[in-house]
Amino acid sequence: MSSRKMVTAAPAQNAQIHPIELARPLMSLAESVSNSIAPLYSFHIALAQAYGEKSQQVQLFSKSKKIVGVEWESWLSFLRECIGYARSYIALCQSVQTGNPMHHESLTHAIISHLQKICSEIERLRNSYAVAVEQFASLAQTYNPRSRSTTTHGRSKTRRGPPRTNLPVILQAFAATMKTLRTSLTHLGDLSAFWADHSSRLSKMSATTDSLKALAQSGRLPSELATWTKFHETLRQASSNITSYCDAATVTPIIPSGKLGKATMNVRFSMDCNATPLDGSERSKIQEAGYYEVLTASSPYDMSDLIKLTMEIHKGVESPR
Structure with missing residues (x-):
């Protein structure tokens, strides 16, 4: 009997139900999505300029990007569930303060059921997103930096990889994209830990x-x-x-072609690989298109700049002069 009293008395000493912080991993997750947009944008441009806009590499990239976007959209549905739970939990706390025991006990059971759903969903999201990230990582297999000769019906056929100056840009853009995508996995894990801990503590707290x-x-x-x-x-x-950020991710870059495209790639190669600096003529071409400032910015891309950039490129490349 005495041991039972000790069990029920314990919550009075540890009546706190939120020892793990939610705000930090939550905002870090949102930031990781934001930080993924510019590398995805840059990666798209690098692939299109190296292989062509209708190439298999760009098509596979676009497909994988859409899969990641679907994952992000599913996070929004999850967050709506969490918002609803937070409202219910606040109502429970108010009920415990002012309501009758029968009312807040029944409310607690409903909330715990909702909480179990949230815990199950965050685990599903983690697993699903991990699969999407690994699928994106498999894109590396589609890059062919070396020429290879194959024989078809007695004829020799050479498959060429991207030009030498393109490859470092592609690899760097790919690495930057993978880094930001994997960072989100860490934050999803932190969110899962928060909800699991909260569920455990609330279940114990509401046992009697x-x-x-x-x-x-x-x-x-x-x-x-x-x-x-x-x-x-x-x-x-x-x-x-x-x-x-999901809206910004749907922006498809306009790929500069001809001399403008060559100048753009030289900027990226110069910026990323310490190659020969851009000459004045090339610099002026992409400055006219509104492209140079964003490409060479020392700080991370801002999505409003990227959206503006798309319109500026369209004006600079497509409009007659």
Whole structure:
């Protein structure tokens, strides 16, 4: 009997249900999506200039990019579930403060059921996204830096990889893209840890009516309410940010061709590989198209700049002069 009293008394000493921070991994996840947009954009341009806009490499890239985009969209659905849960949890805390025990006990059971769904969903998202990232990583197999000779019906056929100056740009863009995509996996893991920990603590806390009373009497409910009110707002902000990043990811770059395309690749090669600097004539060509400033920016790309860039390239390349 005494041991049972010790079990029910424990929550009074540890009535906190949110020891792991939610805001940090949540906003880090949104930031990792933002940081993926520019490398994806840059990678698309590098592939198109090396292999051609209708090449197999670009088609496979576009397909893999869409798969990643679908994963990001599924995160938005998950965040909407989390926002709904946060509202319900805030209502539970208020009920424990002011409502009758029967009411908040039934509310707790409904919330725990919702929480179990969230924990299951975040694990599914982690696994699904990991598969999408590995599929994207397999794109590396489609790059052919060396020429290879094959024989078909007695005839020799040479398959060529991208020009020497293109390959370092492609590899660097690929590496940058993979780094940002894999970073999101880490943040998904952190979010999973938060929800698993919260679920465990809430389940123990709500095991008996005495435990809920202990939470109410501990004086921690105002802090709990404040924390989850903040979490709710952070969830909304992260959802809004990721929505805008998903929209930005749909922007398809206009690939400069001819002299402008050559100048653009030289900028990238010069910037990424310490090759011969861009000469004045090439610099002026891409400055006219609004391309140089974004390509050579020392800070990460801003998506508003990228969207503006697409329109500027269109004006600079397509409009008659």
